[in-house]
Amino acid sequence: MEKSEADGPAIRVASPGGRWVVLTTVLGSSMAMLDSTVINVALPRIGDDLGTDLAALQWTVNAYMLTLAGLILLGGALGDRYGRRRVFVAGVIWFAAASLVCGLAPNAPVLIAARALQGVGGALLTPGSLALIQASFHPDDRARAVGLWSGFGGVGAAVGPFLGGWLVDGPGWRWVFLLNLPLAAVCVPVALRHVPESRDPDAQGRFDVAGAALGALALALVTYALIGAPEQGASPAVTGSAAGGVLLGAAFVRLERRRAHPMLPPSVFASRRFTAVNVVTLCVYAALGGYFFLSAIQLQVVAGYSALGAGTALLPTTLLMLLFSAASGELGQRIGPRIPLTAGPLTAAAGMLLMLRVGPGSNSVTGYLTDVLPAVAVLGVGLVIVVAPLTATVLASVETGRAGLASGINNAAARAAGLIAVAALPLLAGMGPEAYRDAGEFAATFRRAMPMCAGLLVLGALIAWATVRTPAPAHDTARPECAMHCGVTSPPLEPEPETGPPGTAG
Known part of the structure; x- marks a missing residue:
């Protein structure tokens, strides 16, 4: 049961x-989404159980984001070329196998390595989920199918922290990862039996593997330098990694400019608005990455919440997004993006500053209502x-045929921003290796x-106000059903239109 776009989905x-x-x-x-939303709640327990320092906890988060951000564009291209169902199923199996290693990890290095492998699986399955809907459904039903996917995904995002906290406090943090095994056991046979295979008949040429490798290595070296600096200072390893990351980043830009069809085409940044909105994305998701990493620890180590309590305490943020994001998308369609992209980050910055009230005593009912909520x-x-x-606005900034590429770049930028924030914030805030074990020091x-997180949001708001001037035309807005996505870790991906995939060279 295989078809290409030329056959037409039915x-x-x-x-x-x-x-x-x-x-x-x-x-x-849901496998990838659950792991992204629940891991922060489990960090203090992982650290205690494995006897790790703060740097290992940072790598537990960042190893996953590193490989996912570096390979997600390549993962979409592989599906277009070799079959979206095939690559999606391979990603699910890969992700489940890596999750098993995470759940059985005897020490922090094994856990970190397995998390990096999870990111590879995530890069294969994440772009494939929406691409399968795009390729499988009749055009008249495609919007409804994406709406169902978004709605159920939003419910999963809302349940994730609650479920993660319950697992950590109950059977243990390892079940946060082992939970993926039964999900994969259902997903794989259903996909092989009931989902038609599809591919892009125009996909040809070489994959930009070198670009993906250079980008991922540059991020890895910079991340290593930022995480290692608090303990090692300006050691040769830290300074060498920082310099190597900058040099590889420059080599990545040079390579992408020289390739005929690169993974990250520089031409897409010819749109001033697309470039500006991606800078806003970097600010917003860097702030969110740092916030969710630190606030889950703050609630447990300083305020005295259990893992379940911390996950539940953070739930209103996701619930609000689930309930009202579609309406926000419609409002943005009517008034244009400038006001929402300015007012939204400023409001979120106020929320982060209100988190400064959270401390000892905030775990009572009164404390939750006055400090956390x-x-x-x-x-x-x-x-x-x-x-x-x-x-x-990201999708409106490029022609329709490049919507999938633009969305993929925006998604990767958001994940890379969160990765750098988790690495850099503890260094900038002066957190020692054992800070998460000492309530006073961590507070x-x-x-x-x-x-600092709030400052990033304010910077994003200022950039949006100064650069995003043209209202988005009514036909250029994101579909309302996509706007339901709870993008607390990254913006939603848009399926690639029926053109050649990114990440291939002709």
């Missing part, structure tokens, strides 16, 4: 086959305002880190 949502395709894509994307609610409102218009550094 599955209807109401048919049994349509329901199987939606189930498959939701299960697959206002902060996470205001942050959620800010994200509701900004995330959907941000995605819409002091948290008070220094939150204003």
Whole structure:
């Protein structure tokens, strides 16, 4: 059961086959989404169980984001060339195998290596989930299918921190990873039996493997330098890694400019608005990456919450996005992106500053209502305002045929921003290797880190106000069903249109 775009998709949502395709894509994307949203809640328990320092916890988060951000564009190109179902299934199996290693990891180095392998699997399955819907469904049903995917994905994002906290406090943090095994056990056979294979008949030439490798290595070296600096100082390893990361980054830019069809085409940045909105994306998601990494630890180590309590405490942010992001997308369509992209980050910055009230005693009912809930609610409102218009503006900044590429670049930029923030914030805030074990020390550094996160959001708002001037035309906005996506870790991906994939060279 294989077809290309030339055959035309014919599955209807109401048919049994349509329901199987939606189930498959939701299960697959939920694996990656759950791991992205629950890992922060589990960090203090992982550190205690494995006897690790703060740097190892940073790598536990960043190893996954590193390979995912570096390879996600290449993963979409592989699906277009070799079959989207085939690559999606390979990603699910890979992700599940890496999750098993994570769940059985005897020490931090094994866990970090397995998390990096998880990111490779995520890079294969994440772009494939929406691409399968794009290629499988009849055009009249495609919007509804994506809406179902977004809605169920939003529910998964909302449940993730709660489920993760329950697992950490109950059977243990290892089950945060082992939970992926039954999901994969259902997803793979359903995909092989019920999801049609598809590929892009125009996909040809070489893959930009060198570009992907250079980009990932540059990020890895910079990340190593930032994480190692608090303990090692300006050692040869730290300074050498920083210099190597900068040099490889420059080599990556040079390589992409010289290739005929690079993974990251420089020509897409000819749009001033596309470039500006990606800079805003870097600011917003760097702030969010640092916030979610540190706030989950703050709630447990300083405020005294359990893992379940911390996950539940942060839930209102995601619930607000799930309930109101679609309406925000429609509002952005009417008034243009400039106001939402300015007001949203400023509101979110206020929420992060309100987190400074969280401390000892905030785990009581009164403490939650006065200290935690206002902060996470205001942050959620800010994200509701900004995330959907941000995605819409990215897609409106390029021609329709490059929407998938633009979305992939924006998604990768957001993940890279979160990666750098998790590496850099502890260094900038002066967190020592054992800070997360000492409530007083962590609270002091948290008070220094939150204003930095808020400052990034303010910077993003200023850039948006200064550069995003032209209202997005009505036909250039993101689809409302995509706007339901709860983009707390990255913006949603847009399926690649029926053109050649990114990441190939002709």
